[in-house]
Amino acid sequence: MSASLEFSFPTVAPTQTPPRTKHKLVVEGKKLTFRCGKKIASKRGKVHWYKDGELLEYSHPNYISLEDDRITIVANAINEGLYTCVVRKKSQVLTTYSWRVRVRF
Secondary structure, X not given: OOOOOOOOOOOOOOOOOOOOEEEEEEEOOOEEEEEOOHHHHXXXXXXXXXXXXXXXXXXXXXXXXXXXXXXXXXXXXXXOEEEEEEEEEOOEEEEEEEEEEEEEO
């Protein structure tokens, strides 16, 4: 009689990629700048930037610079990930844009 063995491996669900996500593969050390819906933001919406689902509240010199509807990223291993901007007016989401950044070393 043969017995069949089953192995279960723990798996981690990948971060869901939102629709309309642009993919960027960049050389390490290069600066990238993304803009978030200037027309929408000018309608008194507030722009919020996220990296891998976490709110970015401050600029970090030589890594990430936040300025209104723009974000500038220095391509390195720490900054790889999914960047999303969300434009909100009060509790209403006006629009979202996402970029998946991968660095070539």
